[in-house]
Amino acid sequence: MASLNVGNLGEYLREQRRSAQLSLRQLADAAGVSNPYLSQIERGLRKPSAEVLQQVAKALRISAETLYVRAGILDAEREREEVETRAVILADPSLNGRQKQVLLQIYESFRKENGTEVQHDRQEHPADGPRTAGSSGAEPSS
Structure with a gap:
């Protein structure tokens, strides 16, 4: 090689x-x-x-x-950091499932806004469990 x-x-x-x-x-x-x-x-x-x-x-x-x-370091590092951030949010026992989903949606929207969103299908989140119909409709207002 x-x-x-x-x-x-x-x-x-x-x-x-x-x-x-x-x-x-x-x-x-x-x-x-x-x-x-x-x-x-x-x-x-x-x-x-x-x-x-x-x-x-x-x-x-x-x-x-x-x-x-x-x-080729930065893309891999950003993706690893994203996965770790998502895992920490999902593992937090003080948040219920709906709160975790809303927090992840906010996190993803900030990443997208800042141009750091990783380009892959965001609809599949195996670690999240099933998505509920109500989890995608409401984001808290500022």
């Missing part, structure tokens, strides 16, 4: 490094990573951690989020 599907990340990093007029060694020093390791990232042979990407982004003065997306 020659590449770990991080070629786009490597190409993007190389392009950003050249735009910043930095040598590979200069960027490696500024980011606190080894020159060979950074070279392997640029060639798509290594998949860096979020921490390394953050250091590189800081050294290049670009958004770490951009690198996370290119590395």
Whole structure:
């Protein structure tokens, strides 16, 4: 296996490094990573951690989020956080089923409004149990 599907990340990093007029060694020093390791990232042979990407982004003065997306970290992280948030809401013993559903609807509407809604079918929620007819009609007003 020659590449770990991080070629786009490597190409993007190389392009950003050249735009910043930095040598590979200069960027490696500024980011606190080894020159060979950074070279392997640029060639798509290594998949860096979020921490390394953050250091590189800081050294290049670009958004770490951009690198996370290119590395495939951010979408997976957002989806994991969404699942965890939903699980916490559903596990809260102080809320009844209707309250949990309304809270999840509000959470989903905020995610959609902020453009962070994960694109998959929102009608199926196996962990939620069956949906009741009354659970979709009323959202509390502000």
